[in-house]
Amino acid sequence: MKNDLNAFVAADPSKCIGCRVCEIACAVAHLDKTVKTVGSLNAPLLPRLYLVKTPETTMPVQCRHCEDAPCVKSCPVSAINRRDNKIMMAEQRCIGCKSCLLACPFGAIELIAVCPDDRSRDYNVVASKCDLCSGKLNGPACVAACPSQALRYVNIAEERKCRQLHAATKAGNFIKEFRAREG
């Protein structure tokens, strides 16, 4: 396996406080124009990650950019593709059939209404999901906005390396201790 697995954003439920700033940051990052204040926002907030609260846990859920993505396979019009190590939705091709919504095991896909232009009263219903803030300089907006550092951009190669190092260090230390004890 080469180091070209898709990256994704993961939430740590032990750190998440459920404030929803990630959702707002996501929605704001995907607006056509820069909006800073609530009052100047003349549109609904449409995030691409969703805070989930159960009695046991609180965390946002978003697209995992699966390697064998069920959404890609389920799409009858090839509107979902793998591109630049991400699973990307081509909204202009989407016909709103909801197959991807059914296929996604994480519930990471929503159907949203999109107006082709500001003046139009017509709208299309299309699938929407995390694009890892593709094209944004500072990486995913949700990660940057989280006040409790509960979100993390997971780079698979680095993650694996990091875990292997951690495991090796731990095992090495254990063996050293064991040897010392055994004399």
Next chain:
Amino acid sequence: MKHSLIKIDDELCTGCRRCAAVCPVDAIEGKQGQPQMIHSDKCVMCGQCVQICSGYASLFEEYETPRDQKMRERHMPPAVNEPLFAAYHTGDYPKVKAVLDNQNAYTMVQCAPAVRVAIAEEFGLPLGSLVPGKLAAALRRVGFSRVYDTNFAADLTIMEEGAELVQRLTKGGTLPMFTSCCPAWVTFIETRYPELVKHLSSCKSPQQMAGTMFKTYGAQLDGVTADQVYSVAVMPCTCKKFEAERPEMNSSGYQDVDAVLTTRELAYLIKEAGIDFHSLPEESFDNPLGIYSGAGTIFGVTGGVMEAAIRTAYEMITSKKLDNIELIQVRGSQGRRQIVLDLGTMKLKTVVVSGLKHAVPILENLKKGIADFHFMEVMTCPAGCVSGGGQPKMLLPVDCLASHQRRTASTYQHDAELLVRKSHDNPAIKAIYQEFLGEPLGHKSHKLLHTHYHVSHPDH
């Protein structure tokens, strides 16, 4: 009113408790992950919880209470499209709208210094845009009969508060003296430190001084009676709504300020009237109660009242001209700043505090008899009124600091650009003392511009 001004919608609150962390008086109670409650006896209505809350009504979730009902409960106009957040304040919007729709109403409006450096943000302009001219034009176009300014009353406050400080210093009186412009601070002292109430300046806040002047002097100028005037204040502050309804605030014989709109509520009014804020011309506030100095305008930032007071008090005490009027030492963002001013005969020691929590150790020391200063300015909100609970709310916390800094910078820029920068040099202030008030701390100004703060009991 106090009990219902700031609220948390338990359908929208996720229990992240960031509001509890920002509350300066620990008034927000609840478990992590559960909807929070505001302890109304402790709440000073500063609205900082409203500013930080990001628990919003998601389009992807269903709520028992429909959006239009939530908007009615919040006193918001139906056409507003913005998302609704869990922490909110109820408002005076419907009241003011009804009065403006009545062709026969005689309305006078005042606008706080911090509003002109923030309102444009609600129309997509850059953070901290300075727009006094467009603001005056907008107030005229939404239908106010007289477009006056709180800044004028801030200058008036300096005349009275400066004179009061000089009197306490020279003739004796309770020292140190505390500023009384910030209603959340006054409420805090009344409820938590009743034994220190006597330290508060007896001056009313600029909002209340303006309200009184509108219904007395202003009414007299326009040939109307106090009961005909409907007086509205536009404020960056949520607690100003509470202040306006205090029973002692009726020196004109009527409630001096009938309604208070926050900066955000004024933006609703402008939008609802279909006014294109961007294309508004630059107009000025009406004479004479809309003429102000740079000292009046810096009331909007932490340290501003102190700087304005020193600009006047120095000249009152020393009879010398203060050349270096930009007192950089009192400016800044630290929670506590101190400066010592050489007045020749004495050294005036002053303290500036922003953020109520920073005031507590000072008050505790004062109770123990340890106080090494004469005059203290306290503003409840972190950067002063520019960061008030009624100001435009940032969508993202990362923009909060930038908005405070830019609003502050614009405030100082406005001061620097004004020709008159000391309250006692304001020609309209000179005129009002000559024609109407007499002298600072005189009989008439005492009756109209001062009050007695009292010890309040939560049950009363």
